[in-house]
Amino acid sequence: MISTVFFGSHHFSTPILQQLIDSGIFDIKLVVTQPARPVGRKQEIQMTGVKTLALKYNIPVEQPASLKDYTLPVSADINIVCKYGLIIPEKILNFAKHGSINSHASLLPKYRGASPIQSVLVHGEKETGVTMMVMDKEMDHGPILAQGKLAINPDENCFELSERLAPLEAELLIKTIPDFIAGKITPQIQNHEEATFCKELTRDDGKIDWNRTATEIYNLYRGMTPWPGIWTEWNGKRLKLLKIAPADMKIETGKLTAKDGHLYMGAGQNTAIEIFELQLEGKTAIDAKGFINGFKTTLSS
């Protein structure tokens, strides 16, 4: 068994941790996850899924607010870092005997940073993958141990793609780490010239620029689903578009139009999207038909 400290916070860190446990080759000594933060309108405190899973297996959990002056209580053979969400100082990275391995959901050196899966979709890429690498002090910068590729389906959204990437990450970790520890893998230095970066997303990243083409907007929709979602302004209110697709129509750019029971919005360069499901600020989500029925007068004016 390989003694391991697992770092993870994100929703999709949970199934990966589960697979690592199930593989039976890792002895998870400790799980490090971000502190529970207030969530939702009521500011309720909710623990991460990773913590819930760790507790289920009686694995000790640490939740430091900052790692700057933090010292790991246990030293392991290896640290596995998977969507932890905080910068980890070098001394913690090197605290494990064989250092720290990160699984990153892109084909490095492309899409370094906090939102690789979303960004890949927004840019309309046809292919992505996961990369196992040895961590150094710069983000997603260390030498590569292994990569796995995955073709992106044209209508796939971020959640669906994440769901397919997570097991791939887990598989590759399980396959790669024993070989790495045994010295059978030579880490490959990344070609830093080719590196691209992606930032952490905010809700504003989901605001639609209607001068973009329907395809670009559709890619934005895929990347931002389910979070933060895409939205626009309509009659001074925020209008979330929950389900859309490119449409073979010509509509004035930025104009919301109902036609034959369907709802369209004009995009750039004479393209348009059809809206199937949407939600107006303060209202519940409804389908296009209900929206047209209720806002017929407003729409035609």
Next chain:
RNA sequence: CGCGGGGUAGAGCAACCAGGCAGCUCGCAGGGCCCAUAACCCUGAGGUUCUCGGUUCAAAUCCGAGCCCCGCAA
């Protein structure tokens, strides 16, 4: 006490500000038209206007309390 929108027929909305028969689009039921139709025309059913209390001759509407949903923010 973080800010804001909302709860009206099966669905989505209007009427509320300025109290006076609760309306529109869709759906549903029945009928008509048509070679035919998810199209069109006619008719009909369907309401505790979220709950409780208050004001009033009269409350969906004004006042107070509560419950629930949602958009921000974090």
